[in-house]
Amino acid sequence: MQQDINIQLSQLEEQIEALKTKVSILEKSRKDQLSIAIVSGDMDKILAAMIISLAAAAMDTHVKLFFSFWSLSALRDNKKKASGKDVISKMFGMMLPRGKNKLKLSKMNMTGIGPAMIKALMKKQGVLSIDQMFKEAAELGIEITICEMSMNLMGFKKEEMIDYPNIRYAGATTFVSDAGESSIQLFI
């Protein structure tokens, strides 16, 4: 009898251990984390990405931003210059917006009148400027990763990117891996 009970007890224990492992895997696969792949470089899209990210970070959600393609324009530092670029890289450099304050709107850009209007309205309404948003993001520990392949394609160099704590350079695998364990993933 006693022996029988012991067998039953150890069987239950085994099942509990198996459940613990599964639950632990589930917990790791859905962290309280926001992961965004930002491909667009339009002012409205970058603003949306930053507003959502700051809201999440303020709620203690860990935020990981993966910048690629056109969005790299938002990370260019207007005051920095990179040397040793080939002709095509120079062309991209000239044609794409020089930093987050020079972005265009996806609609109603009107050669810069639209963005100027939005900036004026944001100021009037007491919304953070895009510069302040990046400062706040850095303070809240929002992580920025730059897509290395996009950077190479467009001929951007690390030395012309904004100062931001711990910028990482990585590939799509990093985004997929981060997104896979995040409770929220977006493509902007």
Add this chain to the structure above:
Amino acid sequence: MQQDINIQLSQLEEQIEALKTKVSILEKSRKDQLSIAIVSGDMDKILAAMIISLAAAAMDTHVKLFFSFWSLSALRDNKKKASGKDVISKMFGMMLPRGKNKLKLSKMNMTGIGPAMIKALMKKQGVLSIDQMFKEAAELGIEITICEMSMNLMGFKKEEMIDYPNIRYAGATTFVSDAGESSIQLFI
């Protein structure tokens, strides 16, 4: 012996209780829910958002739509007018589409020929019109939240928005919080 068994039993019970708590947290963090941040106001994007939402709602998935930036155009009621607007708000009002039936296509808009073609084709194929989609959405209990900050920025007022049951006005925090517990989250 008896005492030993009791200790083992209560230890197992404790472990089971701990697992229950964890599983309950996991369940709450992944409800059968679709959460979409709609930033685009293009006809094709709004259609995509509504078609996905209606499909989800028909499968008993709870749907929460967060309208911000350009997508607010889709929620304007063509017949309603708001008074007391300043110059910039009036400009936005004039330049942006007056409601979901006046939206432009992101491609092939051709000053309105594209949207008219799509509408004619939808009718021919027996697809719901965009008006019918919103009616259906209301009946299926799809929730609409309007981004208050976008509304203020663009100078839209509550009284010019469409009649829709229980429209909420809130900020990005609400989207992040809804998205964090949804099984599906999209940015459109």
Add this chain to the structure above:
Amino acid sequence: MQQDINIQLSQLEEQIEALKTKVSILEKSRKDQLSIAIVSGDMDKILAAMIISLAAAAMDTHVKLFFSFWSLSALRDNKKKASGKDVISKMFGMMLPRGKNKLKLSKMNMTGIGPAMIKALMKKQGVLSIDQMFKEAAELGIEITICEMSMNLMGFKKEEMIDYPNIRYAGATTFVSDAGESSIQLFI
């Protein structure tokens, strides 16, 4: 006493069974799977979708792509023709890009110079061409579903689509159902 212990044991067992069921539901609701609704037909967006998908598939994540609206252009086979089209379908056929190698950039398209530049740069940097990406996708078992409603709307026919293993034709319900059980879902 003995009886009392047996009751306790069977109660614990019941609770463990209930937990197992819940954990199993949670596991099924979050498979290691990437589900993307691709609505855009821009070259940059299709490239982004394929790069993320290939990265995921290389990490053994199951990938399900749902092509709708403009993205159907990417699945047209330039060498295939469909007969029996009405006037509007022929118009769409003429106006939309003929296949994945004819896509336009969302920015800096410059009547084809932009895409040609990107293709040249991709080749120079050793990035797979878009044709190679689709081949790789097929080999890695990435699933492609074509939105039947979009296809009917735009007048495309199955016989003009690319050769790809096991292309499915389905509706938004399929995307919602796939996305609901995926660990990563994106809208591109």
